[in-house]
Amino acid sequence: MTKEFSHTLDWEIISKYLSGEMTESELEVFEAEMAVNPSYAEAIKASGKDLTLADLYLANEAFDSEYAWANVKKRIVSKKDITTHFSISRPSPLKAFFRLAASIIILFGIGLLVQTTYTHLYPNKTFVCEINEANKSITLDDGSVITLNSNSKLIYPRKFKTNERRVKLIGEAFFNIAKNPNKAFIINAKDAEVKVLGTSFNINAATNRVEVLVKTGKVQFSSINKPDNKLILISGDFASLKESILEKTIIRDDNYLSWKTRQMVFRDTKLNEVAKVLNRTYQVQIRFQEAELKDLALNSDFDHEPLDNILNYMCAPFNLVYEKNGNQILIKKAN
Structure with missing residues (x-):
């Protein structure tokens, strides 16, 4: 099932991060989200154990709750006094209209404040394709389409910055990036960075290395730890990064993209290798x-x-048969 990562104000999760008590899965998603937005990461880390600091800053700047509550109490007391000493007069239609308009403006302002604060503190979303799930696609605001393989995650901002489009990949995905010469699309995957202006390619960061296969266009493939270590890849090129070492090779697997295309070619292929392709595809x-x-x-x-x-x-x-039990398949000789 495809999900969005929950951005509920859960200080317990942030507390677990700061105290080092997160599970490996929680830590992976949390750090990936911070990687996409460094300013958010700095705010969380700078808050230390006083977790209220990051949350209350914007709210205090925009809204003084004590002052507002004092005004409310003052109005309540004032209304009680009026009710005690005077009869309640029916407001004119014009006054009622202005009161309604003022209420709408106040509610709109509060909603805008909540949305602005929420977006500032939680600027990213996470798109998930669960384990054993068929691939899932998402179309971003810029028109780019990303298809995730099973057991993969994409962390992306609610709104791209003015000078770049940056996302984080955990697992494997196929990217079809909308062209924008003025705003590069950048993918972080483990210790690799892939930068493009508009093209289609596959990134596999599900193993102990990062692999890139370019379908169309041109991409820049580099090491985050060693930025000068980079390769320019064009259509048909395949390269991998492991321990900051980049290597450009020729892909020999005709079924490398079968998980997305559902197209497979077998030429005198042993059933053991066929099974590996089917496992990956289905x-x-x-x-x-x-x-x-x-x-x-x-x-x-x-x-x-x-x-x-x-x-x-x-x-x-x-003369073989197969038995299925969930996603487990046993192939054996027929009796």
């Missing part, structure tokens, strides 16, 4: 009951075929 776990079945070879092309159709095509020539 978020399943395929096993073989007999070890020798892994070495059988398959020749076929598939385009948006349902998984059951592919499994039947795999099994039929070799």
